[in-house]
Amino acid sequence: MGLSEREQKLLEELERGLMEGDSSFAAKAQRVGNPAGRVIAGALLAIIGLGVLVTGVFIQFAAIGVVGFLVMLGGLVLATSNLQLPDMPTGLPKSGSGQSGPGKNFFEDRWDKRQGGQ
Numbered sequence: 001m002g003l004s005e006r007e008q009k010l011l012e013e014l015e016r017g018l019m020e021g022d023s024s025f026a027a028k029a030q031r032v033g034n035p036a037g038r039v040i041a042g043a044l045l046a047i048i049g050l051g052v053l054v055t056g057v058f059i060q061f062a063a064i065g066v067v068g069f070l071v072m073l074g075g076l077v078l079a080t081s082n083l084q085l086p087d088m089p090t091g092l093p094k095s096g097s098g099q100s101g102p103g104k105n106f107f108e109d110r111w112d113k114r115q116g117g118q
Contacts, residue, residue, distance in 0.1 A: 014106075014107075014110075018106055039079045041078060042075045042079025042080070045071060045079075046071075046072045046076050047075070048072075049069065049072025050068065050072050052064060052068030053068030053069050053072060055068065
């Protein structure tokens with residue numbers, strides 16, 4: 001199920017706010033990039049390895065089964081090796097701390113605005 005136009009605009013606004021609010025996070029997020037190609041290639045390699053493994057079991061030849069398992073394992077390693085999440089800042093202020101201004105979390109600011117600026 002896709003997002004509605006309003007939800008897409010809200011998501012883009014939140015992303016923009018997050019990127020503008022924390023420049024170090026923005027730099028890390030851009031550096032990570034999109035590892036979709038590796039995930040797809042790794043998944044395909046894992047499926048091929050599974051097929052070779054099943055073939056080796058079906059014809060009762062252990063060497064083919066072992067090769068299939070290694071190919072499948074290599075595909076899974078390839079698919080998950082590039083999934084690096086950016087480091088999130090720690091020690092954010094608690095919502096009841098009364099802190100306001102640039103050190104306050106973007107989402108807390110949005111929540112405060114919706115609650116009438118409390």
